[in-house]
Amino acid sequence: MTRALKLSNAHQAMLGDALIASSLDRQERDALLSCAVAVRYEPQDVLFREDGNARYFYCVLSGYVRLYRGSEDREADIRICEPGDSFGECLVLVGDRYNYSAQAMEHAILARFDLGQVKRLLDEQPRVGRAIARSLSQHLLSTMDCLARDRMQTSQQRVAHYLLTHCTNEGARASLRLPFQKSLLARKLGLAPEALSRAFSALRTSGVTVSGRAIAIEDVRALRQV
Structure with a gap:
């Protein structure tokens, strides 16, 4: 069973360096991090399932998380998220359901951001929205590089x-x-x-x-x- 914990100083420092927050000033970063808690997961724990109602997005603090689509009979890996990687933040800007599943691949600690809180924060801190868009743009470029390598x-x-x-x-x-x-x-x-x-x-x-x-x-x- 997962348990939410307050972000430690070390976790906050790591999140400050993560792509999703690295372009923000201290006030903006603190506001974004106030929407998050730290959550521990055991190996093979499923964080959420494809098409489930979306309540959170995440950033990996330690361990690795697998993003995938499909059923138990046939699954396709989308991405392996490492410490510092965020995922699901697109739901801040569009959508209310997860379009893939996520699973911890070993003992992992993640920052779990409340989507509702972050959405409300955008009115007060519009640069947070730009930081999220910047993170998503980098995801897109990385995905294009990955697709090119897979094909070439x-x-x-x-x-x-x-x-x-x-x-x-x-x-x-x-x-x-x-x-x-x-x-x-x-x-x-x-x-x-x-x-x-x-x-x-x-x-x-x-x-x-x-x-x-x-x-x-x-x-x-x-x-x-x-």
């Missing part, structure tokens, strides 16, 4: 792109540790788990070795060629 890149190239944009360079070599299970990485990249495994196997020839969540890249230049 092979599974190997998607995995290579992720590794190169998240690794720590050590000269010609690099390394990283996945912050989540490989099954979640597959969802994030729009791949079936077996397709991710095949991609990692194929990337061995480019010097990529995988041990659990630890990934070593022997030759960054070779991986860029992929």
Whole structure:
């Protein structure tokens, strides 16, 4: 069972840096954060379901949240939200029902914003509305980039792109540790788990070795060629 908690100072500081609030001055940011509480979720908890009445939008403080559509028989992942990511804020401007489902993928803490309070706030703080529109614009651009990669890149190239944009360079070599299970990485990249495994196997020839969540890249230049 979820329980609402007052936002801690650390949570407020993190939200202040999140895209949805980073362009606001202190008074505007405080007004927006006054509409939120912190909520803890267990792994696999469903936050809301597609077509349900919308009461809240969210920003991830810790953990990961999966956005998806479909039924238990057939589901399609839309997005994996990481700390600092917000979702559902479009409902402040239009709509009153969720158009996808959301599920916590591990222990997670989220800032839960009351839609009714935020809607009323827009009359007093119009720049909050512009900040929400800015966040939605960035979501749109990210979605377009994701669609382009899905259509233009092979599974190997998607995995290579992720590794190169998240690794720590050590000269010609690099390394990283996945912050989540490989099954979640597959969802994030729009791949079936077996397709991710095949991609990692194929990337061995480019010097990529995988041990659990630890990934070593022997030759960054070779991986860029992929």
